[in-house]
Amino acid sequence: METALRDDALTAVPAGFELRLGLPWIRSMPLSSVAGLAVEVDGVPVAAGLVSVVLGARRVPADALQAESGWWFIQDRLVLAFPQEISAGAHAVAVDFTLMVPYLQAPSGSALVLPFHVEARLAVRPAVVPGISRDVA
Numbered sequence: 001m002e003t004a005l006r007d008d009a010l011t012a013v014p015a016g017f018e019l020r021l022g023l024p025w026i027r028s029m030p031l032s033s034v035a036g037l038a039v040e041v042d043g044v045p046v047a048a049g050l051v052s053v054v055l056g057a058r059r060v061p062a063d064a065l066q067a068e069s070g071w072w073f074i075q076d077r078l079v080l081a082f083p084q085e086i087s088a089g090a091h092a093v094a095v096d097f098t099l100m101v102p103y104l105q106a107p108s109g110s111a112l113v114l115p116f117h118v119e120a121r122l123a124v125r126p127a128v129v130p131g132i133s134r135d136v137a
Helices: 062-067
Strands: 010-013 018-022 034-041 052-055 058-061 078-081 090-105 109-122
Touching: 018 090, 034 078, 052 062, 058 062, 062 090
Parallel strands: none
Antiparallel strands: 010 018, 018 078, 034 090, 052 058, 052 078, 090 109
8 A cells, every 4th residue: 555645646738736646456446346535634634525536637626526427547547626724844644545445245135335544644746647557548
């Protein structure tokens, strides 16, 4: 899970900032399996209604991912976008969410739902640095 928030994950953009989140699971997952995205920056929660997900040229509210048909591939980064500025320097960033794993069964007989919490101290980057990972589209 330490690669879920890499050193280059936090980027300032003209419309605010973006956070690139790696999938902390062993297999690619449908976007519809992601729920409950919650983000904190320096201990301050970002209002849920302000979090959107960039999917190619579209921005989707984070709570609308269950309606998406795309996939979050293991090597890709899910881009979370925020319409507020972020100051330069390093910030403590934390992300919480759940993954519904459709191919694993919970004791109740329903699909297994796993909670995830990832955090890192990240420096704001002025631009996206090209790398081997792509953004989820």
